[in-house]
Amino acid sequence: MLGVLGGMGPMATVDFMEKVIRHTPASCDQEHIRMVVCSAADIPDRTAAILGEGPDPLPALRATLRRLEAAGATCIAMPCNTAHHWHAALQAGTPLPILHIADAVADRLGPPEGARIGVLATTGTVAAGIYQDRLALRGYACGLPDTGGQDAVMRAIRLVKAGRLAEATAILRREAEALAAAGAGAVVMACTEIPVALAAVEDPLRACLVDATEALARACVAACRPGTALAA
Amino acid sequence: MLGVLGGMGPMATVDFMEKVIRHTPASCDQEHIRMVVCSAADIPDRTAAILGEGPDPLPALRATLRRLEAAGATCIAMPCNTAHHWHAALQAGTPLPILHIADAVADRLGPPEGARIGVLATTGTVAAGIYQDRLALRGYACGLPDTGGQDAVMRAIRLVKAGRLAEATAILRREAEALAAAGAGAVVMACTEIPVALAAVEDPLRACLVDATEALARACVAACRPGTALAA
Structure with a gap:
């Protein structure tokens, strides 16, 4: 069970x-x-x-x-x-x-050769290096938001927890697009609140999002x- | 807890x-x-x-x-x-x-004077008299689908359990409308699969549905x- x-x-x-x-x-x-x-x-x-x-x-x-x-x-x-x-x-x-x-996420990613993986996560997950360490073991390099972007992601995550989904969606979409524009081949929604907010996002962004919850x-x-x- | x-x-x-x-x-x-x-x-x-x-x-x-x-x-x-x-x-x-x-449902209903309450439920719930007995204690009379309608409701419930939502929605909408047309002032979705299938239904039917799960x-x-x- x-x-x-x-x-x-x-x-x-x-x-x-x-x-x-x-x-x-x-x-x-x-x-x-x-x-x-x-x-x-x-x-x-x-x-x-x-x-x-x-x-x-x-x-x-x-x-x-x-x-x-x-x-x-x-x-x-x-x-x-x-x-x-x-x-x-x-x-x-x-x-x-x-x-x-993070191992479950790595199992869903393509081949690691030269792949840069964007990570949208809590400031705690980023500070603890959870994805950086675990994905490096499998040959991936992580791309992260800059400090202002990370603060925005954390704010959006707290908005989801407070049930304010629309505001969170706008912020997270922008930060995900920024990581993709900076060269990430895939962007991991590495906080379980994020896919709740980005459930209805469309292609082309949809296609590069990896849902850690899923x-x-x-x-x-x-x-x-x-x-x-x-x-x- | x-x-x-x-x-x-x-x-x-x-x-x-x-x-x-x-x-x-x-x-x-x-x-x-x-x-x-x-x-x-x-x-x-x-x-x-x-x-x-x-x-x-x-x-x-x-x-x-x-x-x-x-x-x-x-x-x-x-x-x-x-x-x-x-x-x-x-x-x-x-x-x-x-x-x-059923007590939680009764607490959500209006005053019982002469009110007829439609019940969409499994054939087991209907045969056991769960709602008929419990709502009668609070002064309500229950309206139920006829035999063919009840068989259709049960089929729709099994469709939800199998993930076939669209087929279930069409059947349940028809049976709920039939109960309302037969004089039920409210129709209880008295199987927890039913609100999953009728989540997106609109007024006027929406207004008379009571969600037992909720x-x-x-x-x-x-x-x-x-x-x-x-x-x-």
């Missing part, structure tokens, strides 16, 4: 679950993947902690992982990119495999139903 | 969670309601069991309730109308309050955050 360490934010967790369901080949309830989901919305802000401006979320992440274990989860996913700063610490404390969202959802379906062809 | 006994079907559970989040007044993650959700997609078909054509889902419902208790839930909701046939049996086995979806979501927000004004 898939355990989802979620609530960061709550709507991003719902978006993730929908993507797991959509990528599962099923014609009735009973063919779907069983999930237990903790929407632990009270986990302290991950970016604030990485920047040294807020409390450590690790105790709350660990407590939520315990709840998932108690409920019977056998494999864990965290639909929050920034929380992956604590991936190794969490993995060290559980026998259950915790899928890594990549993790596909990895979960593959892990929970090995050997099954994914639904398109 | 709200415990959601879900997975019946999986997409209906996601729809329910989204409605809980949307009706919670919150401007950041930490203001949202904590939830633990079991998407127990393997619970046997509820309608088949009520009609004597399939295995009893009560043991699987009870096992899922145990998982929610183990994870720390303090209040339970089931976003599946048909599963409420086992509401009393489940409530008898747990100290946690289990909200009743009613349950509002009741959960009120139960988990007493004294808080609901978001519109």
Whole structure:
């Protein structure tokens, strides 16, 4: 049973679950993947902690992982990119495999030769180097917004969490286009709030966006139903 | 922490969670309601069991309730109308309050004097009399589709579970319009798959539809955050 360490934010967790369901080949309830989901919305802000401006979320992440274990989860996913700063610490404390969202993204990218990958993420994810480090291991170089652009991305992410989608969409579209214009062959939506805001964006931008939430959802379906062809 | 006994079907559970989040007044993650959700997609078909054509889902419902208790839930909701046939049996086995979806619906209806309420539901929900009994206690009379109409509603519900939304929408719209034309002042979408299919329907039909999923979501927000004004 898939355990989802979620609530960061709550709507991003719902978006993730929908993507797991959509990528599962099923014609009735009973063919779907069983999930237990903790929407632990009270986990302290991950970016604030990485920047040294807020409390450590690790105790709350660990407590939520315990709840998932108690409920019977056998494999864990965290639909929050920034929380992956604590991936190794969490993995060290559980026998259950915790899928890594950046690995799931790397599995969806084309060949790495000379490819520059744009990354739209929280300031915490960028400061912690989560994508820079993990994608470098697979041969990719990361392109990031400049300081003003990064501040705008973070502001947009907070707008999504507050339900102000239209304002967030305008900002994120502009920053994604700037990364593509600067030479990124693909732009990763590396915060789970971002695909919620960019769900309706059209080509040509659409074609170069990589949805980290969807990549993790596909990895979960593959892990929970090995050997099954994914639904398109 | 709200415990959601879900997975019946999986997409209906996601729809329910989204409605809980949307009706919670919150401007950041930490203001949202904590939830633990079991998407127990393997619970046997509820309608088949009520009609004597399939295995009893009560043991699987009870096992899922145990998982929610183990994870720390303090209040339970089931976003599946048909599963409420086992509401009393489940409530008898747990100290946690289990909200009743038909009571949540009744709380959203206008004054009962002479009001006839149309009910679109699974054949199991209709055969078990879940809405007829519960709404009669509050002074409402139920209007139901005729046999051919009920068969069509059940077919449409299965189409939603299989991801075939457009076909389901056409059938459900026709059956809802028939109930309204037969004198129902309101038509309850009393299966959690139905609002997924009728999400985009317009007035005048829209105005007379009552979404049982949304009613349950509002009741959960009120139960988990007493004294808080609901978001519109």
